[in-house]
Amino acid sequence: MADKTLDDLFYETLKDIYYAERKILKTLPKMARGAQNPKLKAAFEKHKDETEGHIERLQQVFEIIGKRPRAKTCPAIDGIVEEGEEIMDDFKGMPALDAGLLAAAQAVEHYEISRYGTLSAWAKQLGLPEAAALLEQTLQEESKTDEALSKLAETAVNTAAQKKAA
Amino acid sequence: MADKTLDDLFYETLKDIYYAERKILKTLPKMARGAQNPKLKAAFEKHKDETEGHIERLQQVFEIIGKRPRAKTCPAIDGIVEEGEEIMDDFKGMPALDAGLLAAAQAVEHYEISRYGTLSAWAKQLGLPEAAALLEQTLQEESKTDEALSKLAETAVNTAAQKKAA
Numbered sequence: 001m002a003d004k005t006l007d008d009l010f011y012e013t014l015k016d017i018y019y020a021e022r023k024i025l026k027t028l029p030k031m032a033r034g035a036q037n038p039k040l041k042a043a044f045e046k047h048k049d050e051t052e053g054h055i056e057r058l059q060q061v062f063e064i065i066g067k068r069p070r071a072k073t074c075p076a077i078d079g080i081v082e083e084g085e086e087i088m089d090d091f092k093g094m095p096a097l098d099a100g101l102l103a104a105a106q107a108v109e110h111y112e113i114s115r116y117g118t119l120s121a122w123a124k125q126l127g128l129p130e131a132a133a134l135l136e137q138t139l140q141e142e143s144k145t146d147e148a149l150s151k152l153a154e155t156a157v158n159t160a161a162q163k164k165a166a
Numbered sequence: 167m168a169d170k171t172l173d174d175l176f177y178e179t180l181k182d183i184y185y186a187e188r189k190i191l192k193t194l195p196k197m198a199r200g201a202q203n204p205k206l207k208a209a210f211e212k213h214k215d216e217t218e219g220h221i222e223r224l225q226q227v228f229e230i231i232g233k234r235p236r237a238k239t240c241p242a243i244d245g246i247v248e249e250g251e252e253i254m255d256d257f258k259g260m261p262a263l264d265a266g267l268l269a270a271a272q273a274v275e276h277y278e279i280s281r282y283g284t285l286s287a288w289a290k291q292l293g294l295p296e297a298a299a300l301l302e303q304t305l306q307e308e309s310k311t312d313e314a315l316s317k318l319a320e321t322a323v324n325t326a327a328q329k330k331a332a
Contacts, residue, residue, distance in 0.1 A: 004260040006327040012256075013269065016249070076273060079245025083182070090178075094170040103179065103284040107242060110280035111273060117316070118269040125324040150283070158291040161172040 010122045011067060017115045018058050019071035024108060025051045027081050031105065034088050037098050037157055044105070047145055054141070057134045061123075064131045080107050099161035102153050109146040116142060176288045177233060183281045184224050185237035190274060191217045193247050197271065200254050203264050203323055210271070213311055220307070223300045227289075230297045246273050265327035268319050275312040282308060 025048065032044035062069040084104030091097040116139035123132035191214065198210035228235040250270030257263040282305035289298035 004257050004262050005329070006262050006265055006324065008260075009253075009257065009262040009266050009269075009327065075245035075248040076242070077245070079241035079243070080277075082241040087175075091170050091175065094174075096170050096172050096175040099172055099288070100175050103175075103280075106284060107277060107280045110276035111246075114269075114273045114276035118272060118319075121316075121319055121324060122265070125328060150287075153284075153287055158172065158287060161175065162291060163171070 006122055006126060007065075010119065010126060011065065012072065013115065013119055013122075014058065014061060014065075015070050015072035016074045016076075017112070017119065018055070018062075018069060019074045020077035020111065020115070021051055021055050021058060022071060023074070023077050023081060024112075025055065027084065030088070031084065031101055034092075035098055035101055037152075037160065039152055040098050040102060040157060043145075043148060043152060047105075050141055050145070054138045057138055061131045061134055064128060076111055077108070080104070080111055083107070095163050096161040098157045099153065102149055102157050106146055106149050109142050109149065112142045113139065113146065172288055172292060173231075176285065176292060177231065178238065179281065179285055179288075180224065180227060180231075181236050181238035182240045182242075183278070183285065184221070184228075184235060185240045186243035186277065186281070187217055187221050187224060188237060189240070189243050189247060190278075191221065193250065196254070197250065197267055200258075201264055201267055203318075203326065205318055206264050206268060206323060209311075209314060209318060213271075216307055216311070220304045223304055227297045227300055230294060242277055243274070246270070246277055249273070261329050262327040264323045265319065268315055268323050272312055272315050275308050275315065278308045279305065279312065 028044050028048040028051065032041050032048070035041040035044060059069045084101065084107075087097070087100035087104055091100050116135050120132050120135035120139055123129075123135055194210050194214040194217065198207050198214070201207040201210060225235045250267065250273075253263070253266035253270055257266050282301050286298045286301035286305055289295075289301055
């Protein structure tokens, strides 16, 4: 058996985040429909468009390393999304639903931030500057989305979550 | 059925991270045993000690809101840990094992960062400044651990991962 080095790990992790991004793309419209606050709804819709761009960038990275884009089941994102769905069920129609959805979205963002941070560092190490730049670009967008969600939480969503419905 | 507000969401999410921290406490010794680089091994051992402190702080937060500490299965951390275990199996004895373990640990850190960020914001909103301070303290430690792991990746682990074994 050949030694598995960073090239193999990079490829495996690329398949993992490719699966995750496609799962997120399917989940975001559900979250947008569930959200009550129009700003939160808009944030989820905007992030859906961005996610399409992230998937295209990943396809470019696969091309750079001479592989066809492939997805590999990622139990981490499955678990994170499952928790978001639990919130949607348990808090349906409740004042705290938006705060719960927003928190679930931030858990998704942080998973992506960790994966893109890792992948861009590995791409640099592997002498793949173009791939590193693509991954870094997505990393920046994920970080910005996370910050925007934090602001939205502080300014609108958490206050609404505290109020009892009339 | 009573309206579910931020208090309920705070309590549910506290049970989620309590489960996650206890799972992490059990997983870190396995990761430490798996790590080849002594600095990475030491980082996992240090983080195990910190995790014990995080669990104690969570118990204090439960006390502040007048509830007994309870854990609720957290599919997100189960999935993240499962991925780490896959890496340990697939890359056992391989040059890239440490880089994979380190990446798995950073995925764990980011999950915790997102949860503690959310919980401390909610604690402030709910008028629980003592709880917010405890959660914020852990958040700072998780962020520091994540930064330390990034540095370790760049300085030692990723380079070693690239080398074919002799």
